[in-house]
Amino acid sequence: MKHTTTVIIGAGQSGLAFSKQLSARSIDHIVLERGEIANSWRKERWDSLRLLTPNWQSRLPGFAYTGNDPDGYMTMTEVTRFLEDYAAFANAPVQESTTVLSVRQVEAGYIVKTDQGDWHCAAIMLANGACNIASVPRIAEDMPSSMRSLTSMEYKNPDCLEDAGVMIVGASASGVQIAKEIQASGRQVTLCVGEHVRLPRLYRGRDIKWWMDAIDAMDMSYKEVDDIRRARRLPSLQLVGTPERITLDLNTLRQEGVEIVGRLAGMHNGTAQFSGSLANQCALADLKMNRLLDSIDEWASSNAMEAGFDAMQRFDPTQVDRDPRLALNMESHGIKTIIWATGYRPDYSWLHVPVFDRKGNLRHDGGIVEAPGMYVMGLPFLRRRKSSFIDGACDDARDLANHLNDHLFRAAA
Numbered sequence: 001m002k003h004t005t006t007v008i009i010g011a012g013q014s015g016l017a018f019s020k021q022l023s024a025r026s027i028d029h030i031v032l033e034r035g036e037i038a039n040s041w042r043k044e045r046w047d048s049l050r051l052l053t054p055n056w057q058s059r060l061p062g063f064a065y066t067g068n069d070p071d072g073y074m075t076m077t078e079v080t081r082f083l084e085d086y087a088a089f090a091n092a093p094v095q096e097s098t099t100v101l102s103v104r105q106v107e108a109g110y111i112v113k114t115d116q117g118d119w120h121c122a123a124i125m126l127a128n129g130a131c132n133i134a135s136v137p138r139i140a141e142d143m144p145s146s147m148r149s150l151t152s153m154e155y156k157n158p159d160c161l162e163d164a165g166v167m168i169v170g171a172s173a174s175g176v177q178i179a180k181e182i183q184a185s186g187r188q189v190t191l192c193v194g195e196h197v198r199l200p201r202l203y204r205g206r207d208i209k210w211w212m213d214a215i216d217a218m219d220m221s222y223k224e225v226d227d228i229r230r231a232r233r234l235p236s237l238q239l240v241g242t243p244e245r246i247t248l249d250l251n252t253l254r255q256e257g258v259e260i261v262g263r264l265a266g267m268h269n270g271t272a273q274f275s276g277s278l279a280n281q282c283a284l285a286d287l288k289m290n291r292l293l294d295s296i297d298e299w300a301s302s303n304a305m306e307a308g309f310d311a312m313q314r315f316d317p318t319q320v321d322r323d324p325r326l327a328l329n330m331e332s333h334g335i336k337t338i339i340w341a342t343g344y345r346p347d348y349s350w351l352h353v354p355v356f357d358r359k360g361n362l363r364h365d366g367g368i369v370e371a372p373g374m375y376v377m378g379l380p381f382l383r384r385r386k387s388s389f390i391d392g393a394c395d396d397a398r399d400l401a402n403h404l405n406d407h408l409f410r411a412a413a
Contacts (some may be wrong), residue, residue, distance in 0.1 A: 001120055004030050005408065008125040009103075011094045012039045013060060013083060015127035017393035020090040020192060021401035027408070031094040032114060038083040040129055044410045045076050045230035047157045048181060050241035052078035052173060054207050060086050061398070071207065073241025079390075100256045105353045114269045122411070123404055126362075132387060133348035136340045137169075142372045144330060151179060152341040158185035164336035165189070167272065168263050171233035172197040172198045175250050175341035180240070183258050190328065190335065191253060193278060194263035197237045198285040198318065201247040203293060204300070205310040208239070212255050215299045217292070218386035219395075222366055225381070231382045235343070250318050251284065254314060261325050282318035290314060346379070367400050373407055375400045 006022060008015045013031035022029045036042060051058070056070040063086050087094055103111045109122040134151035134306050143149060148162070149184040152174040158181060168179050180379065183189045199208050212218050225231045240248040250260055262278035297312045328335075348362065355363050363370045366383045377396055378388060386392035 001118050002030075003120050004028050005121060006030075006123040006404065007032060007110070007119050007121040008127055009100055009112075009376070010125065010127035010129060011083075011087065011096070012040060012129055012131070012378065013086075013390045014248050015125065015391040016083060016087050016090060016092050016227075017060050017397035018125050018375075018377060018401060019092040019126060021091075021397045022404075023090065023339075024061075024329060025189070025401060025405050027401075027405065030119065031092055032100060032112070032119075033094055033096045034099045034128075036096050037087050037094060038080045039155060041076050041079045041083065044131070044153050044183075046152070046178065047076075048179070050075055050239065050359050051237045051390075051391055052077060052241055053209050054241075055393065057081060057209055057213065057389075059391050059394055061090075061394050063089050071245075072243065100350050102350050102352055110296065110353075111371060122376070122408065125400070126346075126348070126351070126374070126376040127378055128346065128368070130233065130346050131344035133345050134340060135343045135345050137264075137342060139267055140338075140340065144270045145164060146365060147330060147335070148337045150337065150339045153344070155339055155362060158187065160180050161185075161187065162336045164188065165334040166339060167192065167330070167335050168336045168339045168341055170235075170341035170343070171238070172193070172341065172343070173237060173239060176238050176250075176253060177240050178339060178341060179253055179258050180248060180256065183253070183256050188257070188334065189253075190259045190261060190333070191250075191263055192264040192272075192274065193250065194235075194275070195281055196235055196250075196285050197235050198249050198289045199239060199262060200289075200315060201239060201245050203296060204312060207221075207245070211296045212292075215295060217295070217393070218384065218389075220385045222381055222383055230258065231385075232379070234380070251316060253309070254319055256312070259325075260320070261328070272330060274324070274326050274328070276324075278324050279320045282320050286317050325355065338362070364377045367396060368403060373404070373411075 006029035008018055008031040011031050015031050019031050048220045050073040055065045058065045097116050098116045104111050110124050112119040134153045160211050165188045166182050167190045168175050168191045171191055179189045179191045191279050222228050238249055254260055262274035266273040300306055353371050355369050357363055364376055367376050368375055380388045383396045387396050
C-alpha cells in the first residue's frame with residue numbers, strides 16, 4: 001500500500017491543472033492515468049476533429065499556446081502534444097497505464113485500488129472527464145438488426161462506413177461536424193435535430209469565442225444561474241474549428257444536401273419516427289443566438305468600441321420545410337448506418353462512495369463533492385460556463401486547490 005495526500009484520477013487538462021496547483025501549495029500527490037497523458041483526446045475522437053476553441057484560448061496554470069497560429073484550431077495530435085508539454089512543464093507526477101478498479105472511503109481518507117497497486121490518500125480528485133461513455137437512448141434497442149450502430153466515440157472517418165445512407169442522431173457539435181464530413185464523402189445523410197445551440201463562428205470580424213470571453217459570458221458562475229441542473233444539461237455549441245473559420249449550422253448542412261428532420265422519437269419495424277417540434281426547436285435556437293448577439297453589440301457600444309469591429313449583423317433564420325418529414329423507412333431510404341451523437345456521460349462505476357443522487361449524478365457544489373476531501377473537475381458548468389473547456393481548468397483548479405488546502409489544514413488542527 002502506497003501513501004500520498006491526494007490522488008488525482010485522470011491526466012487530461014483538468015488533472016494536470018490540479019496537479020500544478022497542488023505542487024504550488026506543496027501538497028504531495030499522484031496522477032493516475034488509465035492510458036497515456038491526454039488519453040481521451042488521443043484515442044476517443046474522430047480523425048478530423050479540431051478544438052472548438054481558438055488556439056489562443058488554450059490556457060492552463062502558468063502555460064499557454066505559443067505557436068504561430070493563435071486564431072487557428074488545434075488538431076487532436078496538436079492537443080495531445082500541448083498537454084504532454086504542459087505535463088512536462090508542470091512536472092506532474094503522472095503514472096500512466098494505471099486503471100482504477102475501485103475507490104472506497106475509510107476512516108482516514110480513501111483507498112484507491114488499481115491494477116498497478118493500491119493507494120491510501122486523504123483527498124481525491126475525480127478528473128477523468130465528462131465524456132467517458134457515449135449516451136445512447138433506449139430507442140437504439142428498436143433499430144433493425146441489419147443496421148450498423150456507431151457512437152460518435154466509435155466513428156473515425158467515412159471510410160469506416162458502408163457506401164450507403166447514414167442517419168445521425170443529434171445536432172450539437174459532434175453531430176453537425178460528422179454530418180458535414182460524411183455528406184461530403186458522397187453518402188446521403190439524414191440529421192435528426194432536437195434542442196441545439198446555434199452560433200456563428202465569426203461575428204463582426206472576431207471569433208465568437210473571443211466575444212464570449214470579452215463579455216465575460218464564459219466566466220459566469222454556477223451560482224448566478226437560476227437552474228444550474230438544466231444549464232449543465234444544455235447541448236454543446238454548433239461550432240466547428242477549421243482553417244477557413246466557417247460557420248456550420250443547419251442552413252449550411254441543408255445547402256450541402258443533408259436532410260434535416262426532427263428529433264428521433266421512435267422506431268418501429270424499421271421505420272424511424274420524428275418529432276414534429278423541429279420548427280419550434282430551430283426558432284428557439286435562432287432566438288437565443290440573437291440574444292447573445294444583442295449582448296455583444298451592447299457591450300461594444302457601451303465600451304465605445306464600435307469603430308474597432310465590423311458592422312453588426314443578423315443571420316438568416318434556420319430554414320425548415322413547411323411539412324417536415326415525420327417518418328422514414330430506413331431500408332427504402334438506403335440507410336445502413338446510424339451514428340448516435342447524443343452526448344456523453346462520465347464513468348464512475350469504480351467509485352464506491354455514497355455521493356450519487358437517484359439519477360446516478362454526482363452530488364457536488366461547484367466541484368466540492370459531498371464526501372470529505374473529494375473533488376471533481378471537467379464537468380459542464382462545474383464552477384463556470386467554461387469549466388469543461390481547456391481554458392476553464394485553470395480557474396477551477398485554483399479554486400478547488402484552495403478549498404483542499406483549507407480542508408487539509410482543518411483536518412490537521
